[in-house]
Amino acid sequence: QVQLKESGPGLVKPSETLSLTCTVSGFSLTSYHVSWVRQPPGKGLEWMGVIWGDGSTAYNSALKSRLSISRDTSKSQVFLKMSSLKTEDTATYYCAGILRYWGQGVMVTVSS
Amino acid sequence: DVVLTQTPPTLSATIGQSVSISCRSSQSLLHSNGNTYLNWLLQRPGQPPQLLIYLVSRLESGVPNRFSGSGSGTDFTLKISGVEAEDLGVYYCVQSTHAPWTFGGGTKLELK
Numbered sequence: 001q002v003q004l005k006e007s008g009p010g011l012v013k014p015s016e017t018l019s020l021t022c023t024v025s026g027f028s029l030t031s032y033h034v035s036w037v038r039q040p041p042g043k044g045l046e047w048m049g050v051i052w053g054d055g056s057t058a059y060n061s062a063l064k065s066r067l068s069i070s071r072d073t074s075k076s077q078v079f080l081k082m083s084s085l086k087t088e089d090t091a092t093y094y095c096a097g098i099l100r101y102w103g104q105g106v107m108v109t110v111s112s
Numbered sequence: 113d114v115v116l117t118q119t120p121p122t123l124s125a126t127i128g129q130s131v132s133i134s135c136r137s138s139q140s141l142l143h144s145n146g147n148t149y150l151n152w153l154l155q156r157p158g159q160p161p162q163l164l165i166y167l168v169s170r171l172e173s174g175v176p177n178r179f180s181g182s183g184s185g186t187d188f189t190l191k192i193s194g195v196e197a198e199d200l201g202v203y204y205c206v207q208s209t210h211a212p213w214t215f216g217g218g219t220k221l222e223l224k
Binding site for chain 2: 035037044045046047049050058059060061094096099100102103104105
């Protein structure tokens with residue numbers, strides 16, 4: 001059974017860096033891609049980026065300068081780091097395996 | 113970046129009614145490998161998205177066959193043949209042919 005679970009701080013201050021972890025089970029990170037998708041309250045889905053099975057990455061053009069996605073295959077974990085946070089980065093952050101398997105999401109509020 | 117335009121933004125339907133959602137792309141989603149990576153997701157209230165359709169018309173395992181996808185190039189359609197109460201929520205198209213991937217703005221299906 002495939003499971004993905006996001007974890008990280010619920011509250012981050014403006015200008016700080018957000019670090020999230022997606023822990024995966026039943027799913028090979030070296031075989032399949034994992035994306036990060038976010039959703040501001042009451043709004044639509046925004047694709048943030050992907051890490052492919054070979055470890056290469058691609059990012060949303062608007063977030064590229066602030067965003068980094070990496071992984072630790074030995075721990076079956078995918079990481080998201082986004083710097084220079086703004087209040088408009090307040091959202092629920094999801095990780096998704098091949099868009100088929102989704103975590104429940106983690107709500108992140110950016111506020112001082 | 114590819115822009116996906118979904119219409120209508122809101123759809124009111126009665127139980128048993130058949131409905132269609134359009135997703136139009138700003139450029140062809142045909143990949144050089146011959147596949148078209150256009151997917152449809154449903155997000156029920158308070159839930160993460162779930163994959164309904166991938167590669168334009170392939171039904172995800174466990175998804176009822178009242179859902180169907182069609183289209184090619186830049187024009188795609190999701191059809192629900194006989195809406196049921198559990199189908200209510202927001203539908204998104206998402207393309208993964210071109211990096212960065214992009215989502216449509218969503219179509220909210222509600223009961224009339």
